[in-house]
Amino acid sequence: xxxxxFFISAVLLLYLCGGSSSSRLAPVWQxxxxxxxxxxxxxxxxxxxxxxxxxxxGFEIRRYDSPVWMTTSPIExxxxxxxxxxGFF
Numbered sequence: 001x002x003x004x005x006f007f008i009s010a011v012l013l014l015y016l017c018g019g020s021s022s023s024r025l026a027p028v029w030q031x032x033x034x035x036x037x038x039x040x041x042x043x044x045x046x047x048x049x050x051x052x053x054x055x056x057x058g059f060e061i062r063r064y065d066s067p068v069w070m071t072t073s074p075i076e077x078x079x080x081x082x083x084x085x086x087g088f089f
Contacts, residue, residue: 050062
């Protein structure tokens with residue numbers, strides 16, 4: 001009985017969403033936009049730079065620059081506030 005209820009719920013959800021190829025399931029920044037557009041988070045934070053290798057129908061193949069990693073010694077403080085001050089200030 002539970003599996004039938006799950007199946008009916010899944011079919012109803014698929015029907016309400018307009019099928020598996022519906023653009024309503026895509027992220028907001030991809031709806032009706034062309035390839036190469038940036039997500040909204042790139043307006044507030046730094047986005048990684050990349051070279052466009054190939055562009056297809058609804059997809060891109062990108063080559064990202066190598067990342068830069070930073071490390072610090074372990075912070076032994078139990079206080080989150082003090083540990084944050086030590087690690088970031």
